[in-house]
Amino acid sequence: MSKKLWGGRFEGKPNEILEAFSQSLSFDQQLWKEDLQVLKAHVSMLSKTGIIQKPIGEKLIGALAQIEKEIESGKLSISGDHEDIHSFIEAEVQKRVGESASLMRIARSRNDTVITDVRLHLKKALQELEKLHHAYLEAWVNLAEREKEKIVPGYTHFRRAQPMLFPFYCLAHISEGMREREALDMTFKWTDVSTLGAGALAGTTWQIEPETVARELGFSSTFFNALDATSDRDFILAFYFVSTLILTHISRWCEDFILWSSEGVGYLHLPDALCTGSSLMPQKKNPDPLELLRGKSARMLGNLSSLFVLMKGLPSGYNRDLQEDKEALFGAIDTMKISLAMAAEILKGVSLKGDALAKISKDDFLLATDLADELVKQGRSFAEAHEMSGKVVRYCEENGKSIGELSVPDWKKLVPEINEEMLSHLVFEKSAKRRESPGGTGEKAVAKQLAQAKSWLKSKTA
Numbered sequence: 001m002s003k004k005l006w007g008g009r010f011e012g013k014p015n016e017i018l019e020a021f022s023q024s025l026s027f028d029q030q031l032w033k034e035d036l037q038v039l040k041a042h043v044s045m046l047s048k049t050g051i052i053q054k055p056i057g058e059k060l061i062g063a064l065a066q067i068e069k070e071i072e073s074g075k076l077s078i079s080g081d082h083e084d085i086h087s088f089i090e091a092e093v094q095k096r097v098g099e100s101a102s103l104m105r106i107a108r109s110r111n112d113t114v115i116t117d118v119r120l121h122l123k124k125a126l127q128e129l130e131k132l133h134h135a136y137l138e139a140w141v142n143l144a145e146r147e148k149e150k151i152v153p154g155y156t157h158f159r160r161a162q163p164m165l166f167p168f169y170c171l172a173h174i175s176e177g178m179r180e181r182e183a184l185d186m187t188f189k190w191t192d193v194s195t196l197g198a199g200a201l202a203g204t205t206w207q208i209e210p211e212t213v214a215r216e217l218g219f220s221s222t223f224f225n226a227l228d229a230t231s232d233r234d235f236i237l238a239f240y241f242v243s244t245l246i247l248t249h250i251s252r253w254c255e256d257f258i259l260w261s262s263e264g265v266g267y268l269h270l271p272d273a274l275c276t277g278s279s280l281m282p283q284k285k286n287p288d289p290l291e292l293l294r295g296k297s298a299r300m301l302g303n304l305s306s307l308f309v310l311m312k313g314l315p316s317g318y319n320r321d322l323q324e325d326k327e328a329l330f331g332a333i334d335t336m337k338i339s340l341a342m343a344a345e346i347l348k349g350v351s352l353k354g355d356a357l358a359k360i361s362k363d364d365f366l367l368a369t370d371l372a373d374e375l376v377k378q379g380r381s382f383a384e385a386h387e388m389s390g391k392v393v394r395y396c397e398e399n400g401k402s403i404g405e406l407s408v409p410d411w412k413k414l415v416p417e418i419n420e421e422m423l424s425h426l427v428f429e430k431s432a433k434r435r436e437s438p439g440g441t442g443e444k445a446v447a448k449q450l451a452q453a454k455s456w457l458k459s460k461t462a
């Protein structure tokens with residue numbers, strides 16, 4: 001392995017398996033750009049404050065800029081037996097400027113560097129994710145408007161319960177999305193804090209200016225306490241939480257869509273382009289992207305719980321366990337990007353099948369609550385009304401009829417006070433459109449929610 005950043009205290013060479021086991025270059029090389037950025041800001045602060053001489057500062061910054069160009073163009077590849085990206089970059093600077101490369105280590109530790117790198121990396125990712133999330137919510141709004149007139153059965157216990165306007169269903173997920181966005185914004189705020197200048201754990205005796213570094217790196221604020229800055233990973237936990245939340249919400253509507261597009265239910269159309277086939281059964285058209293999204297949420301929950309488990313027993317200060325935060329984080333960012341893009345594609349591609357819905361609308365047992373409500377309006381207690389409406393359903397079941405097929409004598413027997421006005425409300429479509437209570441599935445209530453959602457979405461710059 002190449003020269004260590006910490007050889008002095010040690011006699012002989014480290015164990016080879018230890019080197020292979022503990023290296024992080026194979027994955028933290030993803031932070032090369034951020035590491036260079038952090039070093040440049042640090043060196044320019046050291047130079048500005050007179051901690052290092054200006055000409056040396058310029059030489060170091062020149063070397064860092066050259067390394068950046070060379071990695072970008074492919075001339076320099078990140079490889080070799082370096083412990084991590086920080087060691088690799090310092091070795092490259094040293095090749096260019098000699099021993100003065102180590103001056104970059106004044107008032108700086110890998111402990112505060114690595115976490116500042118990660119914060120920069122995650123900030124960038126969160127900005128992209130907010131855009132993708134915005135587009136995902138727009139896809140929900142567009143779907144709600146495209147299928148504005150459709151009425152679908154709402155379920156509880158996956159048994160048909162009450163009819164609802166399809167946009168009402170979409171708005172449930174938009175409503176979740178609004179909270180998701182708040183959680184994304186909060187995660188961004190927690191991430192947008194510079195931790196450079198914390199040193200190894202306790203700050204430094206040098207007269208540094210962490211604020212200057214933070215400003216140069218584009219952070220909104222600077223750490224409050226050096227020990228906390230180097231120890232905690234709560235902003236990554238926040239990222240996993242919001243990612244798990246988003247994927248859990250997505251997973252639930254995916255489950256709906258899988259059921260609604262299945263042979264037994266059949267009113268959601270999934271275009272061929274969003275399905276895959278079976279290698280054995282030629283007739284199969286499987287909803288794989290929906291199933292995969294359901295699967296991704298499980299893995300994200302794993303990330304959240306494994307980082308919590310990692311953190312919970314750690315004593316204060318940096319511990320090497322914390323290196324384990326990175327691989328999962330990089331993977332999680334990629335997962336979130338592709339998952340949000342996939343979810344939006346699904347929403348753009350699906351449609352509702354009017355003919356299948358028309359058949360379901362004949363199932364007027366979903367109107368049993370409306371019948372009970374009408375009976376209460378006629379003066380019955382709710383208990384009585386509930387009982388009578390239940391008996392109507394049982395009578396229909398026993399006689400193979402729908403509520404709409406009951407004859408006048410049937411009605412007279414079951415509900416003596418029935419009248420035209422009451423019957424006129426027992427219509428599938430009307431049942432959905434009349435639930436005008438705030439946040440309900442009624443026509444006006446839905447129009448109001450949709451307008452609110454749209455103006456909220458507009459207010460969020462993507």
Ligand code: ARG
Nearest residue numbers: 024084110111114318322323
């Ligand atoms: N690769 C390490 C990490 O990701 C960098 C910090 C190493 N610090 C140390 N004291 N060994 O956490």
